Amino acid sequence: xxxxxxxxxxxxxxxxxxxxxxxxxxxSISNWLAWYQQKPGKAPKLLIYKAVTLESGxxxxxxxxxxxxxxTLTISSLQPDDSATxxxxxxxxxSAMFGQGTKVEVK
Amino acid sequence: xxxxxxxxxxxxxxxxxxxxxxATSGFTLSDHYMDWVRQAPGKGLEWIGRSTNKAQSYTTEYxxxxxxxxxxxxxxxxxxxxxxxxxxxxxxTAVYYCVSxxxxxxxxxxxxxxxxxS
Numbered sequence: 702x703x704x705x706x707x708x709x710x711x712x713x714x715x716x717x718x719x720x721x722x723x724x725x726x727x728x729s730i731s732n733w734l735a736w737y738q739q740k741p742g743k744a745p746k747l748l749i750y751k752a753v754t755l756e757s758g759x760x761x762x763x764x765x766x767x768x769x770x771x772x773t774l775t776i777s778s779l780q781p782d783d784s785a786t787x788x789x790x791x792x793x794x795x796s797a798m799f800g801q802g803t804k805v806e807v808k
Numbered sequence: 809x810x811x812x813x814x815x816x817x818x819x820x821x822x823x824x825x826x827x828x829x830x831a832t833s834g835f836t837l838s839d840h841y842m843d844w845v846r847q848a849p850g851k852g853l854e855w856i857g858r859s860t861n862k863a864q865s866y867t868t869e870y871x872x873x874x875x876x877x878x879x880x881x882x883x884x885x886x887x888x889x890x891x892x893x894x895x896x897x898x899x900x901t902a903v904y905y906c907v908s909x910x911x912x913x914x915x916x917x918x919x920x921x922x923x924x925x926s
Binding site: 744750 | 843845852853854855858867869871872905907912913914916918919
């Protein structure tokens with residue numbers, strides 16, 4: 702199985718800060734990577750798919766980059782509503798493993 | 809519009825069985841990969857299994873944590889996907905989600921809660 706390593710596990714930043722979350726695959730997954738935002742008690746919300754494609758309706762301050770084994774999610778100007786846990790997910794082939802998650806706190 | 813509706817969750821005793829269903833609409837089920845994902849209370853998202861599409865011969869794959877206990881099946885004529893869960897353990901307590909994949913894009917259901925407890 703392809704394993705996903707996400708970092709950091711927690712992140713605290715101020716409003717309007719630029720933050721990045723990293724996700725590394727144990728082998729190449731081309732661009733088959735999604736990013737989700739999840740708030741307590743809610744289902745995950747898709748932010749990015751195919752590594753770089755912004756889901757419709759998601760604010761443009763969110764962006765994804767990378768291919769192969771190294772990926773990042775960037776929030777260009779952090780907002781209070783971005784306080785949540787973020788997950789990456791690879792979906793190459795016959796499995797679709799998630800990263801461990803990154804809890805983002807907005808100070 | 810793609811819609812996925814899970815059902816069948818509830819309270820089950822350790823060692824018991826439960827079958828979850830995912831009713832689909834808005835797409836041709838045989839064309840899509842279908843996954844089950846779960847989230848235990850206070851924990852992260854866990855992919856637990858996949859059924860590929862007709863073109864890939866409906867191959868199934870499972871996470872190590874459920875392999876040999878859980879089985880994914882589908883009935884394309886009923887537009888439904890199923891997760892048969894046997895030998896349930898307390899650590900299987902979670903919200904279970906059905907996920908459909910089309911051209912690299914995921915659609916999620918709203919989830920159904922499974923509680924394994926005596």
